[in-house]
Structure formats: structure tokens, C-alpha cells
Amino acid sequence: MKRYFKTVDQQIDILKSRGLIIKDENLAKEILLHYNYYKVINGTIMFFNRKDDPYKYLDNTTFEEIEATHVFDKEIKKIFLNSILDIERHLRSIVAYTFMEHHPEANSYLNPDNFNNDKSLIDANIYSMSKTIDNFEEEVNYNKSIKYYYKKYNHVPLWFLINFISFGKLVNFYETMKDNEAYEVANDFTKFLTDNIPEAKGYYLTQRQFESVIKNIKEIRNVCAHDNLILSYKCEDDIVDIAPIHDKYGIEKNDDKKDLFNVYIVMQILLTKDQFRDLSNLIRAQIEELRKLINKKAFDKVMESIGFMDIF
Incomplete structure (x- = not known):
């Protein structure tokens, strides 16, 4: 034996x-x-x-x-995870604001008519939202907060609830947003892109580009959070070509865009200039x-x- x-x-x-x-x-x-x-x-x-x-x-x-x-593997994961937490904060805020601007009614995030036509993903998201409310009602630390919003608004507003769903569920929520709303979210981050890369002024991200970015960031976040090996890691899909970024780094349209470096450079879309500079300095060190x-x-x-x- x-x-x-x-x-x-x-x-x-x-x-x-x-x-x-x-x-x-x-x-x-x-x-x-x-x-x-x-x-x-x-x-x-x-x-x-x-x-x-x-x-x-x-x-x-x-x-x-x-x-x-x-x-090195361990420290790089800490650095990326910390920056991705900043990205999460930005994304949660803008997704919630955009969705509520278009759907201000109570419990609008539980109405499938407020999303695109991907029924299975919509159903999963609505279930996740409902489950999150149920779970946090039972949590001692959040019990008073949940009850407060129920008492004041007779529902839990998305701008509050969105802070308690996972990053993966947040990405799924973005995927199910109506096209015009998802496009607005993507282009709310244009300022970050042009601050980091001035040559990108006048460039507008598509929903498909932005979705590919946040999905690969989600993959890297999971690797870091679960302490898996980041060295040699490749994301499942390529990031869709974003000319101002990939041209700057000499990356051709058909080149592989699945590695950590390709996630690093597109983080300029979701981090402020100071945040991306700090990320770069820590990696360099x-x-x-x-x-x-x-x-x-x-x-x-x-x-x-x-x-x-x-x-x-």
C-alpha cells in the first residue's frame, strides 16, 4: 500500500x-x-x-x-486583492446608482422586467438578492440595519443591499442589466481611463469590453482570496481588445490577454490615477x-x- x-x-x-x-x-x-x-x-x-x-x-x-x-506569489496576491477591493467599492456604487436611477421604485431589483432577456441568470440574481436579505436579517451584526430599512422604506434599498452581495454576484448583476444601463455604467468609468491614459480621451467603452474586464478581475480576485497560485495563472477568457490600453503596451488585437499583466493594465479603467500608481509601485517593489x-x-x-x- x-x-x-x-x-x-x-x-x-x-x-x-x-x-x-x-x-x-x-x-x-x-x-x-x-x-x-x-x-x-x-x-x-x-x-x-x-x-x-x-x-x-x-x-x-x-x-x-x-x-x-x-x-513573491503570496505578496502579489495581497497587493492585487487590496486594489480589487477598491474596484469593488467603485463598481458597487455606480451599478446601484445607475440601476436605481432607471428603476427608483421599491424592490425594483426583484422585478425580472427590469433586466435583459437572460432568464436563467436573472432568476439566479433575484434569488441571490432575496437570499441575501433573508440571511442578513438573521445576522446579529446587521439585524438592526436591515430592520431599520424595512421600517423606514418598507424594503431594503439596492444602494444598501449591494454592499452585502459577493463580487461574483455583482458581476452577474451587471451582466443582466439592460443594455443602455450597462453601457452607462461602463462609461461612468471613462474618467478613470482618461486620467490614467490621457490618449484615451474621447474613447468610449462598450458593454462587451467592460464585461470582459470585470469578469477577469473577478477571476483574479478569487485566486487571491482563496490563496491559490497566481504565478502562471490564466483567466478562462481573453479580455476584449481596448485600443488605448493595449496599444500603449504593444499588445496586438489577436494576442493572448488572459494573464495577470493583462488584468493589471485594464485595472486602470476602475482605479483612480493615484490608486493605480500605488498598485504599480507595490508590484514594482x-x-x-x-x-x-x-x-x-x-x-x-x-x-x-x-x-x-x-x-x-
């Missing part, structure tokens, strides 16, 4: 047998115990392995390099730190895996 469990001592022996240099075994054991062998080792080996034997490390590869790459800690060949592979080659 095979034994799938390995003690940290056995894990160390396996790594040494694969050619990994471990200078401080006690520290390596502590890291493997606290952060999981799969995430630390399996999540980074592709940047340090040999072509002729993918389970063997290149000569002179150290555990410190493996750990530095693992830390992590890249420079990694550059100092691992060999150039591995560093280039890591950068290629997220699309950040020759950017900073």
Missing part, C-alpha cells in the same frame, strides 16, 4: 535527492510545515527544474530561492525584491508566467 503522507523530514530528503540545496534544514522544515509542501514546492518547481527531468532541480538551486518565489533573491533564468520564467516581462 502506498503511503501518501510524508513527514517534513521525508520531504526534506526528497528535495535533497532532487538536487535542491538546503542550507538551513530547520528553517526549511518550519516553512514546509506552515505553508504546505504543495504550495511552496509544487507551485514553484516549474521555474527551477531541468528540461530533461522536470522533477530534478537545476544545478545550484537553493531552498531560499524557492521560498523567495513562494513569498516586489519584482525588484525577487530579482535580487533568485537567479536570472528563474526570475525571467516567473515574470513570463505572469506577463510582466520588461515592464518595470
